[in-house]
Amino acid sequence: MKKFNKLNLYIKILIILIKKYSRIIFIPFGIISFIATLGTTTPTILGIKNLHLWIAAFSLPLAILIILIIIKKPFSEIKKIKEGEILNIDEIKNLHLTPKIIIIGLSNVGKTTLINSFFHERFAKSRTQNIEGRIKIHKNQALCLIDMSGEQIYHAYQVLKLANFIVLMVDHSESHSSKKIVLSRQSDVRDFIEKIKDNVDGNYDDKKSIPSLFIVNKKDLWSESAEKSKEALQSNYKNIYKEWKNYFGDKSEYIEYTNKNDYDEKISSAVILDKICEGVK
Incomplete structure (x- = not known):
């Protein structure tokens, strides 16, 4: 059986999935990051204000993407x-x-x-x-x-x-x-x-x-x-x-x-x- 480099295919599928569900993935990031920038009286942690919110802003889209991959199973085609x-x-x-x-x-x-x-x-x-x-x-x-x-x-x-x-x-x-x-x-x-x-x-x-x-x-x-x-x-x-x-x-x-x-x-x-x-x- 011939070997097939599937890395590009994985990347292509991931890009298609992100584009298709971009609103679901990135709207929470926009909302949380906007709230984080308004926290002027919040003490800084490691030099960053509202560090916990920024962590949430970046973590939530990733979590949503992982959930979408589990539910939609976009990589199942690669098995064929x-x-x-x-x-x-x-x-x-x-x-x-x-x-x-x-x-x-x-x-x-x-x-x-x-x-x-x-x-x-x-x-x-x-x-x-x-x-x-x-x-x-x-x-x-x-x-x-x-x-x-x-x-x-x-x-x-x-x-x-x-x-x-x-x-x-x-x-x-x-x-x-x-x-x-x-x-x-x-x-x-x-x-x-x-x-x-x-x-x-x-x-x-x-x-x-x-x-x-x-x-x-x-x-x-x-x-x-x-x-x-x-x-x-x-x-x-x-x-x-x-x-x-x-x-x-x-x-x-x-x-x-x-x-x-x-x-x-x-x-x-x-x-x-x-x-x-x-x-x-």
């Missing part, structure tokens, strides 16, 4: 930050500091295989049927990678509103093992994207703030087709990407990808993780 930890949808919703990366696309597009490659696992052991989160630590950044069934569009709807980053995977084959290019797949991709857009419109005030990757998977199949067919495929997907980018903004990026290790000019899964980490900073 372990390489490979698998989370269900309820646990995913309770992640407030770990960026949530959703991988969406049609069935058999290669979502689970991509996530497994991040963990150096070659193939998916089984198809994903439900929503599943998996913790990945990359360059000391914790990510929650969210996978789901491509056959259940409502799974994507459930997690879109949680997403800090979207990975859209598209392809041109209806099976992970097939080498046959199916041109109608692009129409299915367009339909899928339109459904995603409709849902995003209902969940985001500023959709252009969501960074994304537009990954054209199974690039290796292009070598099986004629040059003109290859150019047509690339052109069509780049046009689809332009529509995606116009919708989501300049924080989107286009990538042509394959998981075949023997393919030339292959973009590695580590490069994709780098791009995701950069996008959620």
Whole structure:
């Protein structure tokens, strides 16, 4: 298991907690310190007037903060930050500091295989049927990678509103093992994207703030087709990407990808993780 420096995460959680409850924490300090400054006839102790009040002024906010930590348990999320930890949808919703990366696309597009490659696992052991989160630590950044069934569009709807980053995977084959290019797949991709857009419109005030990757998977199949067919495929997907980018903004990026290790000019899964980490900073 990879070691993860959690000190920055503890500090970040503490700052968020203090900001959220700043009035409860600091108003007592202001009141007591104001009273302490009015004590002109009180004898000084160690050269400080109303020393007992000043001690109370500084101690009370600290005591309130400790009580809030005990009641709210803000550090409980850190326990889940372990390489490979698998989370269900309820646990995913309770992640407030770990960026949530959703991988969406049609069935058999290669979502689970991509996530497994991040963990150096070659193939998916089984198809994903439900929503599943998996913790990945990359360059000391914790990510929650969210996978789901491509056959259940409502799974994507459930997690879109949680997403800090979207990975859209598209392809041109209806099976992970097939080498046959199916041109109608692009129409299915367009339909899928339109459904995603409709849902995003209902969940985001500023959709252009969501960074994304537009990954054209199974690039290796292009070598099986004629040059003109290859150019047509690339052109069509780049046009689809332009529509995606116009919708989501300049924080989107286009990538042509394959998981075949023997393919030339292959973009590695580590490069994709780098791009995701950069996008959620």
